[in-house]
Amino acid sequence: MIETENTRILIDAGPDIRQQLLRVPFRKIDGVLVTHIHYDHVGGIDDLRPFCIFGDINIYGDEIVTAGLPHTMPYCFPKNAEKLYPGAPKLKLHTIHPHEHYQIGDIEFVPIRVMHDKMPILGYRFGKFAYITDMKSMGDEEYAYLEGVEMLVINALRFEKTHHSHQLVSDAIEVSRRIGAKHTYFIHVTHQIGFHDEANKRLPEGFEFGFDGMEIYVEKE
Incomplete structure (x- = not known):
């Protein structure tokens, strides 16, 4: 996690991210930067749902990531945002470039x-x-x-x-x-x-x- 007094950025969210985040204060995550879509780096994205109490979570990655996550976690990225599965984390994807x-x-x-x-x-x-x-x-x-x-x-x-x-x-x-x-x-x-x-x-x-x-x-x- 990259953190200043005002901003918090998480790099990747592996399967053990819930356990890793228990040691830090519970407050807003301003963005998640994804390195790549392999499971050991994105398998814990669903566990970020408690942080949605502070607002939608913005996830940033290259085109492979932003195209692949909706297939990996379709219930989090419905084509119609109004049909988001109740209780699912509210995530927004952003494509970034080198x-x-x-x-x-x-x-x-x-x-x-x-x-x-x-x-x-x-x-x-x-x-x-x-x-x-x-x-x-x-x-x-x-x-x-x-x-x-x-x-x-x-x-x-x-x-x-x-x-x-x-x-x-x-x-x-x-x-x-x-x-x-x-x-x-x-x-x-x-x-x-x-x-x-x-x-x-x-x-x-x-x-x-x-x-x-x-x-x-x-x-x-």
Whole structure:
């Protein structure tokens, strides 16, 4: 979750999002940015329904996401809005595009195009902070849109054994160094990473593994 005093943005809503949100104050979610439509990133959207008490929830994603969610959750996106299933979450879909500038509340962001094997997905930049998950590769042209990022959250599946759609720790380190991030947090890891503290000892300075409930403070530009 990206949060300021006035604005709250959720990135993805996986199957355990209800449990994850129990630890934070119950107040409005101003927007949900979806990286891609795989179930482990959208399977918990229905559990956002309690937050609809504050108004409709705006969900942002690329064309694959906004075209696919109505098929995945048809009861949430009826062709006739007046026929919304009673009690279903009130959601509004917004299609966004890589490299364009957007703003929700007082938070500005730019979608970045990365590849999850052969599937195009989105990462997001928020000023000096960037969030990328499920990436296997990224085109050279994307690095220009990440110039100046100082804090990076990025996926790093495990230390060894190449995966067809996720990068390894060594790949993530290389990407971070090319971007020039001062500090990088690894997410979307498997149990093969090992125990958190022991795994961190294997990383270079400026890199560490994230964990559930971790809070990172970023200075606004």
